[in-house]
Amino acid sequence: xxxxxxxxxxxxxxxxxxxxxxxxxxxxxxxxxxxxxxxxxxxxxxxxxxxxxxxxxxxxxxxxxxxxxxxxxxxxxxxxxxxxxxxxxxxxxxxxxxxxxxxxxxxxxxxxxxxx
Amino acid sequence: xxxxxxxxxxxxxxxxxxxxxxxxxxxxxxxxxxxxxxxxxxxxxxxxxxxxxxxxxxxxxxxxxxxxxxxxxxxxxxxxxxxxxxxxxxxxxxxxxxxxxxxxxxxxxxxxxxx
Numbered sequence: 001x002x003x004x005x006x007x008x009x010x011x012x013x014x015x016x017x018x019x020x021x022x023x024x025x026x027x028x029x030x031x032x033x034x035x036x037x038x039x040x041x042x043x044x045x046x047x048x049x050x051x052x053x054x055x056x057x058x059x060x061x062x063x064x065x066x067x068x069x070x071x072x073x074x075x076x077x078x079x080x081x082x083x084x085x086x087x088x089x090x091x092x093x094x095x096x097x098x099x100x101x102x103x104x105x106x107x108x109x110x111x112x113x114x115x116x
Numbered sequence: 117x118x119x120x121x122x123x124x125x126x127x128x129x130x131x132x133x134x135x136x137x138x139x140x141x142x143x144x145x146x147x148x149x150x151x152x153x154x155x156x157x158x159x160x161x162x163x164x165x166x167x168x169x170x171x172x173x174x175x176x177x178x179x180x181x182x183x184x185x186x187x188x189x190x191x192x193x194x195x196x197x198x199x200x201x202x203x204x205x206x207x208x209x210x211x212x213x214x215x216x217x218x219x220x221x222x223x224x225x226x227x228x229x230x231x
Contacts, residue, residue: 032216043207044161046218060216097216104151104205105211105219107161 003027004096006108013084014116021079021111023094029074030096034105035067038091049078052102118143120210120224129198130230136183137193137225139208145169147213150184150191155205157225164206167191169213195227203229 003026013019021057023033030076031052036044048069049057056069068087079098081088095105119142129135141150147170152164154177167175167184174182183192195202 002215034218038159038220042221043221046220049216051216074223084202092157092160095161095219104163109158109160 002019002106004030004094004106005107006094006111008111009109010114012054012110012114015085018080018082018086021075021081021092021094021112021113023096023108025096025106027073028098030077030098031072031074032097033077034091034095034097035077035079036095037048037095038110040091044093045100047079071084082112084113086115088104089113090114094111117152118145118148118210118212118220120222122208124225125223126226126228128228131198131200133198133210133223134194134196135198135227137206138194139191139193139222141189141191141208141210143189143210143212145212149211150182150189152180152182152193152218153207153209153221154202155207156203158229160177161207165193173220184225189228197227198229200229200231203227 004023007022033050035047038044047062050069051069053073058064071077093110094108121140133174148169150167154162154164165177179196180192205224207224209219
């Protein structure tokens with residue numbers, strides 16, 4: 001149980017285009033999903049918190065107009081990188097929280113974005 | 117805001133040895149959770165062990181155990197009888213209790229198990 005999927009697993013796009021990444025909780029409902037970014041050989045940095053049916057909360061320094069997050073249902077959150085540039089190339093990981101007492105987050109397998 | 121510090125960028129031990137990864141954190145919260153996550157080359161984040169701050173007893177999961185020192189804000193991970201499959205990045209992470217917050221991660225320790 002508690003499986004989270006991401007699609008696509010990798011994507012290459014041209015500079016200036018937009019890319020959408022999907023995060024799905026397959027066997028549970030996730031009222032809250034999170035988006036992280038991981039540069040090579042670095043740690044995960046929280047980008048935003050996504051709650052179903054409401055606007056995402058972005059961490060300081062993350063451009064909300066560039067990284068559009070939509071959490072339209074209890075099992076799906078999407079991250080759209082708008083007008084992507086080479087510096088947006090990174091590994092994007094989502095996680096979903098089931099609630100309960102342990103605040104445990106279940107992670108997706110990640111999406112590698114390369115912007116040419 | 118909270119911070120998580122892992123002071124060992126890389127560690128290498130022989131198979132079957134015991135290794136301890138260190139982690140310290142800083143927070144003004146009284147209720148929180150601490151985690152160790154493993155990230156193998158596949159980059160899938162895998163939960164190794166969790167600790168609730170209100171529990172004094174150290175968490176254990178098979179070969180993995182923690183030494184949680186709340187007053188010192190220290191949360192180390194001990195891996196016993198290390199195996200080749202333990203080779204991975206290990207991240208210490210913090211989350212406040214009671215709400216839906218994202219994890220704050222340390223910079224990670226690259227653990228290499230030598231045959």
